[in-house]
Structure formats: structure tokens, C-alpha cells
Amino acid sequence: MNENKIKFNTKVIHGGQEPDKAYGAVMPPIYQTSTYAQASPGEHQGFAYSRSANPTRSALEKSLASIENGNYGMAFGSGLAAIDAVLKLLSPGDEVISTDDLYGGSYRLFKKIFEKYGIVFHFVGMQEPAAIEAYITANTKLIWVETPTNPMMNILDIKEIGVLAKKHKVLLAVDNTFASPFLQQPLDLGADIVMHSATKYLSGHSDVVLGGLVVKDKELAEQLYFIQNASGAICGPMDSFLVLRGIKTLHVRMQRHCENGEAIARFLAQHPKIEKVFWPGFENHPNHNIAKAQMNGFGGMISFVPKGSNKDDAMKIIEQLKIFTIAESLGGVESLVGHPASMTHASIPKEAREKVGIVDALIRLSVGIEDVNDLIADLEYALR
Numbered sequence: 001m002n003e004n005k006i007k008f009n010t011k012v013i014h015g016g017q018e019p020d021k022a023y024g025a026v027m028p029p030i031y032q033t034s035t036y037a038q039a040s041p042g043e044h045q046g047f048a049y050s051r052s053a054n055p056t057r058s059a060l061e062k063s064l065a066s067i068e069n070g071n072y073g074m075a076f077g078s079g080l081a082a083i084d085a086v087l088k089l090l091s092p093g094d095e096v097i098s099t100d101d102l103y104g105g106s107y108r109l110f111k112k113i114f115e116k117y118g119i120v121f122h123f124v125g126m127q128e129p130a131a132i133e134a135y136i137t138a139n140t141k142l143i144w145v146e147t148p149t150n151p152m153m154n155i156l157d158i159k160e161i162g163v164l165a166k167k168h169k170v171l172l173a174v175d176n177t178f179a180s181p182f183l184q185q186p187l188d189l190g191a192d193i194v195m196h197s198a199t200k201y202l203s204g205h206s207d208v209v210l211g212g213l214v215v216k217d218k219e220l221a222e223q224l225y226f227i228q229n230a231s232g233a234i235c236g237p238m239d240s241f242l243v244l245r246g247i248k249t250l251h252v253r254m255q256r257h258c259e260n261g262e263a264i265a266r267f268l269a270q271h272p273k274i275e276k277v278f279w280p281g282f283e284n285h286p287n288h289n290i291a292k293a294q295m296n297g298f299g300g301m302i303s304f305v306p307k308g309s310n311k312d313d314a315m316k317i318i319e320q321l322k323i324f325t326i327a328e329s330l331g332g333v334e335s336l337v338g339h340p341a342s343m344t345h346a347s348i349p350k351e352a353r354e355k356v357g358i359v360d361a362l363i364r365l366s367v368g369i370e371d372v373n374d375l376i377a378d379l380e381y382a383l384r
Contacts, residue, residue: 015066072221079197081233082211092118162190200331257300320382330366
């Protein structure tokens, strides 16, 4: 099978996969083992110890590489463990340019962990790629991008930022969690590294925590495999199996997430009690044209602010919802609602949050795949 020729909807099911060599199992078995028998010291069938490699995890890593059009995949215990591995490519004194509107956990890892080891971080608005260049120095080694951003739904031009990164010989890493490979494939747009919190859309069922990286370059892959093995922040075989199973329905789930997301975004935009809706599918979204060019749809993530931008009003709306569940995370089949300022982005100082639009009245929705009429009725009730 030539994987360069098959379509995405086929790749999620067959990409990088083959029947199990032992008994021909169609689904990769859960190899719940820590170690493997060797015929002689160092003589084994490709697996010696499960921190270094496990057949179930390897199957997932091949699938991740396939659906992102990469050559090498690595799976980790969480999305943050995957980001941690990328930052371990750096040395004290190296500089990172990051989007200023990003997941609070990423910000916390950058500022509270790696900054004290001498890594310098610059948080920059990246809606205009040219603004990034002013921050590039001889010490710049990495540009960190989220698009769409969490939770403001800003769209960043991966292709243009990639051109800039190549010009200055800087690595470009893209957090593709919000979009998933169904909507965009950053490696094809010029990124060097793609990161996923596979906990979200790739798994799709809110039952596993797992992270992934995908790259094309062999030398970069070898560095990351070394870090993965040396640091040991790997995922277990059961979690690998669950994400593999989730990936096989990614295409059909994402179609419904996108359909429901659009219907709800348009409903909210016309509601008299809503002040502002953040969703890249609107033609008046600042980077709508870039979203249209680099994405295959606009996703199921939406943020909005009630009229008057009052925190108490926002809390009342959140608490009145019945089908939308108040919870951290996103990307599951069920619809979730969150309050970024006190949940996902609480680790970012208030002043920094508000500077990028994460006000105390902002509400974030992860629109699931339920019947859209029930979801709209739920919102109507909460907004009454």
C-alpha cells in the first residue's frame, strides 16, 4: 500500500498499520509487558524493554506519523510530556518565541520549569508573521505555535511562519491539538515538529491521557527518540491501544464536530445576550482567509463573551447548562464547557491573560457530536 496515495479517511484506519505478526490480529494487541525474552544478550525481535519500545505503542507511533504525513512518531504519557521532550532539545541560553495566546499548561511549563534552567521565552502575537522576526536572535532555536489558539481561536499562518523559521534556521513546532490532522497537517505547511495532546480529538472519548510528536527529519527524530527513552515519560500499552482505536473514527467524529460547531457558533453570534463569539469560520474573523486556506474546516471549539462582559453572568450561564458538562479538557464525543480564566488558563497571571483577551467573562465550548438541536436548546435554556 502506497501511503502517499491513500486519502486521509483511509489513513486513519490503515496508515502505518499491519496485522499482528504473532497471530494475524487485525487490531494491534495490548502488549501488557515490561520486558521481552532474548535468544542471547542483545538478540531479540526488536523489543527489549517497554520504556524503550512496546509493540502497541509502536503501532500508535506509526499511525501518528501516517496521519500527519510525517516519517517518525513518538508517543508520551501526556501532551505536556511531549512538549517537555521538545524543550529538552535546547540548552541554557537558547531562546524560544512562543505565541502569546496559548494553553495555560504550556505557559506554566515554559515559565515555571524551563525558564529556571536558562531557556529564554518571548511571548509574541503571531497573527502577523512579520512581527516574529524582530525577536529572532542568534540564540533563537525554536518557534512555538498554536493554531487555532487556546482559547481565543486566533489563526496563525503556518506556511509564512515556516518560511521565516527556515530563513533563520530555527525549528518550528506546531501544537495541532485544536485542529487535529483532519483539519490541518502542519508538516506539509513547513513545520518541523507537530505536537498533539492525543487526550483530545485523537482519542476522542475522554478516557485516556496521552501526547504525541511527529517529525519528518531523521536526525531530529533520533534526538527525540533518545530523549523519550532517556527521560522515560512514555505512555502505557493500554493507553496506546485506546488512542489507536480513537484515531480510526477521527474522520467521522471531526465531520460532526465541525457541523455542530458551525451551527452553534452562528446561533451564539445572533443571540441578543452574547457580545462576541470567537470562531475562525466567520468571514469577519481577523484571519479567516488563512484558516480557509490551511484548514479543511473550522472545528468544534468556540469561545464567547456574554453581553456586558460580566463574570457573574458568565458563571450563571455555565452553571445552567445541562448537556454541556463543566470540565477541563476538550475534543471528546461529549460537549464540554469551561471557564478559561479559572480552569485551563489559571496558571497565567491575570494581566497577561487579559492582554490577549482571556477576560474573566470568557466561556469556552468544546462542541461534541450529540444532536445539535439538543445542544442549541441547552444553550437557549442557559441564556434565558
